[in-house]
Amino acid sequence: MWIAAVLLTGAAPSVANTQNIDSAAPPAATSPIARVAVDLAAGAFDRVLPFDIPFFITGRPPVGTTNLDVQFAAVPASGDLSALIWLPQGGARWQPDAPSTADDTFLVLVNALLKPGHAYRVRFVARGERSETVTKFADGRTAWKNYASVDAGVLFAGDISIGALYVGTNIYFRPINKDAPLNGAGLSRRLALTVGLTISSIADENNRTRSDLFWHQSLVLGAGYRVTSSLRGGAGVLVFQQADPNPLVTQKSAAATWYASFSLDLDILRGVSR
Known part of the structure; x- marks a missing residue:
C-alpha cells in the first residue's frame, strides 16, 4: 500500500x-x-x-x-x-x-x-x-468561537508596592490555534483581555489600611500579550478594599492600583507534562 x-x-x-x-x-x-x-x-x-x-x-x-x-x-x-x-x-x-x-x-x-x-x-x-x-x-x-485560556502568574501592584500570585482567564476576540507558531502573528493572536483573582493576600497587617476585595482574593482586570506560546506579559488594575484616612470612618471602600505581570499558560503546561 x-x-x-x-x-x-x-x-x-x-x-x-x-x-x-x-x-x-x-x-x-x-x-x-x-x-x-x-x-x-x-x-x-x-x-x-x-x-x-x-x-x-x-x-x-x-x-x-x-x-x-x-x-x-x-x-x-x-x-x-x-x-x-x-x-x-x-x-x-x-x-x-x-x-x-x-x-x-x-x-x-x-x-x-x-x-x-x-x-x-x-x-x-x-x-x-x-x-x-x-x-x-x-x-x-474552521473554528469560529472566540477562545479563552487560563494563566497562572505573578503581579506587582505599583502604588502599594506589593507582589501577589494570581490566576486569570484570557479572552481573545477570535479563535486561537495553540499549535500555530507566533512568528509573524498579528495582534489579534497575541492580545487578550484578562480577568482573574489573586491567590495570595495583598492585605497589610491586621487589614489596617487595606484588605482583599473578596475574603483573601482581590480582583485582577487588564490585558495580556503573548510573548511566546506559553509566556504572557500583562498590565491593568488590581481592585481591593482601602480604609478611609479618617479614623472615625470604619467602612472601607473599593480602590484600585496599576499592576504589571508575567504568567504561564496552564494549557501549554498540561501539554508539556503529558
Missing part, C-alpha cells in the same frame, strides 16, 4: 511521486502535522478544519484514478457557490504510478493557511485511464 503527498499551495500545480510506506525514509523529529480525513462519497470531513497551520487531507480516491487534482475555495458568507476562487490555479496534482485500487490512499498537504471562522469547499477532480473525469466536493469549516 502506498501514500502520495502533494503540496497544496497558492503556487503553480505540482506533481508528487508515489512512495511505498515501508521503504520511505523515517520522518524528521518535528511536531506531528494534523490530519483530516475526507469521505469523497459523503462530501464531508471527519473534523473541523485546522487554521493558521499546514495540515494533511487524506482519503481514498475513486478506483482506477490515474491523477487527482485538488483545489480549495473560501465560501462567502452569502453561501453563493457560483463565483468561488479556486486555489491553487490549475490544481495540485496527485499522480500514482498505476491506476488506484480500493486499498489506495492519497495524502495531500494543505500548505496555504486557512483563516478561522470561514467555510471552505474542497474540489477533487479524478481522471481515469480512459480520460473519464469524476468531480467530488467536500465542505468544511
Whole structure:
C-alpha cells in the first residue's frame, strides 16, 4: 500500500511521486502535522478544519484514478457557490504510478493557511485511464468561537508596592490555534483581555489600611500579550478594599492600583507534562 503527498499551495500545480510506506525514509523529529480525513462519497470531513497551520487531507480516491487534482475555495458568507476562487490555479496534482485500487490512499498537504471562522469547499477532480473525469466536493469549516485560556502568574501592584500570585482567564476576540507558531502573528493572536483573582493576600497587617476585595482574593482586570506560546506579559488594575484616612470612618471602600505581570499558560503546561 502506498501514500502520495502533494503540496497544496497558492503556487503553480505540482506533481508528487508515489512512495511505498515501508521503504520511505523515517520522518524528521518535528511536531506531528494534523490530519483530516475526507469521505469523497459523503462530501464531508471527519473534523473541523485546522487554521493558521499546514495540515494533511487524506482519503481514498475513486478506483482506477490515474491523477487527482485538488483545489480549495473560501465560501462567502452569502453561501453563493457560483463565483468561488479556486486555489491553487490549475490544481495540485496527485499522480500514482498505476491506476488506484480500493486499498489506495492519497495524502495531500494543505500548505496555504486557512483563516478561522470561514467555510471552505474542497474540489477533487479524478481522471481515469480512459480520460473519464469524476468531480467530488467536500465542505468544511474552521473554528469560529472566540477562545479563552487560563494563566497562572505573578503581579506587582505599583502604588502599594506589593507582589501577589494570581490566576486569570484570557479572552481573545477570535479563535486561537495553540499549535500555530507566533512568528509573524498579528495582534489579534497575541492580545487578550484578562480577568482573574489573586491567590495570595495583598492585605497589610491586621487589614489596617487595606484588605482583599473578596475574603483573601482581590480582583485582577487588564490585558495580556503573548510573548511566546506559553509566556504572557500583562498590565491593568488590581481592585481591593482601602480604609478611609479618617479614623472615625470604619467602612472601607473599593480602590484600585496599576499592576504589571508575567504568567504561564496552564494549557501549554498540561501539554508539556503529558
